[in-house]
Amino acid sequence: RSFAQHFSTKGLRGRLVYSNNLPQMTLGLDKALLQQVTLNLISHGLRFTSKGTITVQLAYDQSLPELTVSMVDAGPGLEEEVGTQLFDKPVKLDSPGARESRAGDLSLYVVKRIA
Numbered sequence: 001r002s003f004a005q006h007f008s009t010k011g012l013r014g015r016l017v018y019s020n021n022l023p024q025m026t027l028g029l030d031k032a033l034l035q036q037v038t039l040n041l042i043s044h045g046l047r048f049t050s051k052g053t054i055t056v057q058l059a060y061d062q063s064l065p066e067l068t069v070s071m072v073d074a075g076p077g078l079e080e081e082v083g084t085q086l087f088d089k090p091v092k093l094d095s096p097g098a099r100e101s102r103a104g105d106l107s108l109y110v111v112k113r114i115a
Contacts, residue, residue, distance in 0.1 A: 003039075006046050007054075014042070018058040022067075029067065033114050040107040041071035048075035087112040 007014050038056055045054040052074025059068045078086070087108045 003042055003046070010046070010049070011051065012046070012049060013053040015053055015055040016058075017055060019060055021062060022058060022060050034067075034069070037069050037111050037114050040111050041069065044105060044107050045071055045073035045075065049073040050075075 003014070006012075041056060042054060054071065054073045057068075057070045057072070059070075060066070061068070086105050089109050090106050
């Protein structure tokens with residue numbers, strides 16, 4: 001299924017926000033990897049958002065130069081400690097009653113490795 005179908009089925013909205021100063025062609029930018037990062041962030045947002053909007057933002061800082069890709073969703077949110085572990089390599093947890101018995105998220109771990 002396409003992302004559009006997932007958004008439609010769940011009644012979600014998607015937004016892409018980008019700064020006006022994005023260069024037409026950035027040397028050294030691997031478009032396939034940028035696409036993979038974006039898809040992984042959206043996929044993660046779709047898993048944990050049941051209503052509202054998922055926003056992907058692209059921002060370019062000319063002084064560095066650096067492209068930042070971020071995602072904000074309307075999911076339930078995370079405790080700070082859990083949020084810092086999301087980009088870690090997935091490992092099994094021994095926590096009884098946990099909804100999922102994993103720390104880390106494979107799609108976000110891939111994002112971290114690419115970045």
